[in-house]
Amino acid sequence: MGVVITSYDVNGKWLGSQAEWEALQKLPDPEMVNCSYCFCEGEKHNQLTLEREDAIEGMRAYIAQRGDYLIVELNAEGNVPADPEGAVFECRTPLTKLYPAIYKGTTSAGGRTFVFNRGENQNRYITSSSEEIKILREFINQRVDAEFTEVNE
Known part of the structure; x- marks a missing residue:
């Protein structure tokens, strides 16, 4: 969900400039910069639950950018959406x-x-x-x- 060259010190204090901090906050999920998501939930250990709206929107944007169906958003019942018509x-x-x-x-x-x-x-x-x-x-x-x-x- 993004990579930042400047990072935090060992105590968690931001080392970058204010402009870099503001740019970081504009990313879809700023808490996950330089981190990875682990799809390890569910019966087959291949699901991920996101609760923050900005994180959900960021994942949707990532899925759309990929242009494939390796990652799909499940509906409220936990089912894969129906295939498109065609x-x-x-x-x-x-x-x-x-x-x-x-x-x-x-x-x-x-x-x-x-x-x-x-x-x-x-x-x-x-x-x-x-x-x-x-x-x-x-x-x-x-x-x-x-x-x-x-x-x-």
Whole structure:
């Protein structure tokens, strides 16, 4: 949640300037600077509970910045949110990353990366974008093997 070069002394006294202190306080979770979160709660020891609103917003911003689904926010009942509506594409290998610009030999795919990490087996990509659907269908049609498929649910 942020890294600070200037730090505290052994007694916990701030060593930096006032401007550095004010910049630190603007971070999403200033108490966690130079620290790590431990996802060790829950039945599978893979959950983290945040209670401060600024920490929650900071984690949401981090999740959005990552652009994948390795970390998801659970709803009030502790369930993973429903998958978005759209076309479902599946790969035999979980967590596969597909770089369309590489297989197309061009950058016309807009630098997109498709990460197959949705679903119970973390091997699905779901989109309602017609452009993404077109790119993925073209890719699947060019393949000889059946590693990637479109799932009709």
